[in-house]
Each structure stands twice: as C-alpha cells, then as structure tokens.
Amino acid sequence: MHLFGALCLFVTLSTACGLRCYTCTATQPRSCIDTKSCPVIFNRCYSLKFDGYDMVTKGCQTSIACGGAMACCEGDLCNSATLTRPSVVLLLVSSAAIALLNSHSEEGVLIHSAGIQSLCFSQFMMRLYGALILFMILSTACGLKCYTCVSRDPLSCLRKTSCPEPLDRCFSVNVTGYMTKGCRKETNCVKPISCCEEDFCNSAIMLNGPRVALLLVSSAITALFL
The missing domain is CATH 2.10.60.10 (CD59)
Structure with missing residues (x-):
C-alpha cells in the first residue's frame, strides 16, 4: 500500500508539470534552449529542419499533425539537439528503489521477528530511506x-x-x-x-x-x- 501510494503521488506530480518542449523559431539547433509547458491538447514535441540551412523550429504539437518533415517525440524536452532522459525513466527508477527497500524491509521482518522493538525501528528506517530517495528523484524531475x-x-x-x-x-x-x-x-x-x-x-x-x-x-x- 505504501508503494502504491508513493507511485500515485509521483504520477500526480509528473502530470502536474505537464509535457515540456524546447521552443524556438528559425535558429541554430544547439542555440534553442528556451522551454515551455505545452497546453493540454498538445501531446508531442516537434522539430522542423529547414532544407539546406542549419536552422530549426521547435515547439509543441498534436500527434495527428505530426508527419512529413516534422519530427515528433513524446518525452519531456525530447526535441533538443542532444538526447534527454524522458520522465518515464524517473518513474521506473523510483519504483525500483522503493520496491528494493520494501524487499529489504520484509527480510528484516524474518531476521528480527524475535525483537519487536528492533523490527519497528527497521521498518521506520526503511520507510524513511524510501521517502528520501523518492524526494531526491522528484526534486530533479522538473529541473532548475x-x-x-x-x-x-x-x-x-x-x-x-x-x-x-x-x-x-x-x-x-x-x-x-x-x-x-x-x-x-x-x-x-x-x-x-x-x-x-x-x-x-x-x-x-x-x-x-x-x-x-x-x-x-x-x-x-x-x-x-x-
């Protein structure tokens, strides 16, 4: 239940941030560093390269409008000049970390079953470590x-x-x-x-x-x- 609650909280916060894309008009790819949060109807980031020029246009787009010379992608800031890590990776990392901590907590139940006080302290520390790890992951999810x-x-x-x-x-x-x-x-x-x-x-x-x-x-x- 604690793992499920943590995942729900993480998903809610990730959704609140919304899809973010690099946005610029007719500029060199690596100089496009401005970002924006896309309105609800836009679910893709896009890049459009001008043939014969080292120039691009970037921004938010809907999936149905993607095609032709317009390259679309789904992750946060995925339309940068260099690849960025999608927010899904953070969700997988947080899930794996909390699941690992919970498994250690269950092992602690078997090892320290004879001592109730030791067991309670072990569970408390595992939950605290899990909260700290999740907090550190969330603190970097939306960026500076x-x-x-x-x-x-x-x-x-x-x-x-x-x-x-x-x-x-x-x-x-x-x-x-x-x-x-x-x-x-x-x-x-x-x-x-x-x-x-x-x-x-x-x-x-x-x-x-x-x-x-x-x-x-x-x-x-x-x-x-x-």
Missing part, C-alpha cells in the same frame, strides 16, 4: 528554473525557462546598462557574472529560503511513509 531576458530594466525581466542539462545555475550580468539573465553551467560562472542555484534565484527581488514546492512534496512523502 531561471528568469531569462536582456533588458535595461531588471524589474521587467519576467520571462521564465526550465534549464536543459548540463546547465545547473541561474545567472545575472550587467553589460553596458543591459541586464542579461538565464541558465549557465557552474564552471562558466566567473566575474562579473553572478550565479545562484535555486529556482528563479536570479530575479530582481531576492528569493529567500528553499524551494516551496519541494518542501510541500517532502511533507507529503513523509506523511505517506511514516
């Missing part, structure tokens, strides 16, 4: 999100994007009066570029504390397992 723009007014930078791998930092830099924000690798964070590692931490207003969404997820998982 950053503000992205080029503007003279930092307060007008409201555009948001989900960072593709391996970009793991949000950055801000002021160049000749223009504030530039977006995603960046930690190794490329050098002065005068200012980097941070929380969701939307490169906003004009400082965001305090850890990610609220992840705190809610961890609370739900803890209540489910303990």
Whole structure:
C-alpha cells in the first residue's frame, strides 16, 4: 500500500508539470534552449529542419499533425539537439528503489521477528530511506528554473525557462546598462557574472529560503511513509 501510494503521488506530480518542449523559431539547433509547458491538447514535441540551412523550429504539437518533415517525440524536452532522459525513466527508477527497500524491509521482518522493538525501528528506517530517495528523484524531475531576458530594466525581466542539462545555475550580468539573465553551467560562472542555484534565484527581488514546492512534496512523502 505504501508503494502504491508513493507511485500515485509521483504520477500526480509528473502530470502536474505537464509535457515540456524546447521552443524556438528559425535558429541554430544547439542555440534553442528556451522551454515551455505545452497546453493540454498538445501531446508531442516537434522539430522542423529547414532544407539546406542549419536552422530549426521547435515547439509543441498534436500527434495527428505530426508527419512529413516534422519530427515528433513524446518525452519531456525530447526535441533538443542532444538526447534527454524522458520522465518515464524517473518513474521506473523510483519504483525500483522503493520496491528494493520494501524487499529489504520484509527480510528484516524474518531476521528480527524475535525483537519487536528492533523490527519497528527497521521498518521506520526503511520507510524513511524510501521517502528520501523518492524526494531526491522528484526534486530533479522538473529541473532548475531561471528568469531569462536582456533588458535595461531588471524589474521587467519576467520571462521564465526550465534549464536543459548540463546547465545547473541561474545567472545575472550587467553589460553596458543591459541586464542579461538565464541558465549557465557552474564552471562558466566567473566575474562579473553572478550565479545562484535555486529556482528563479536570479530575479530582481531576492528569493529567500528553499524551494516551496519541494518542501510541500517532502511533507507529503513523509506523511505517506511514516
């Protein structure tokens, strides 16, 4: 029942995030890093390459409209220039991890059946480990999100994007009066570029504390397992 409940929670959260695709118009494939969450009717990501040019258009599409020169795929951010791991992999990993922990818990029942206190503690620790593993997997499922723009007014930078791998930092830099924000690798964070590692931490207003969404997820998982 605990495994079933954890899987239901994971599927619900994955669905809430929705299908995400790279989106751009007439740009070089590897420079297409903007992402968006697709509306409900769109269930595919697509890429359309221009013949004779190193240019592509990417975005969301319906399965019935896919065909011809339009290449479609189903996983989150699957229309990138490089292959990305679909969210299904996270579901399989989480299921396998929790199933493995449950099997160890059952073995503990046989080994420590003579000691009730030891058995209860073992079950408690196994459930706690399972919750922590699931929490870590869920925390990476939707990826880092950053503000992205080029503007003279930092307060007008409201555009948001989900960072593709391996970009793991949000950055801000002021160049000749223009504030530039977006995603960046930690190794490329050098002065005068200012980097941070929380969701939307490169906003004009400082965001305090850890990610609220992840705190809610961890609370739900803890209540489910303990």
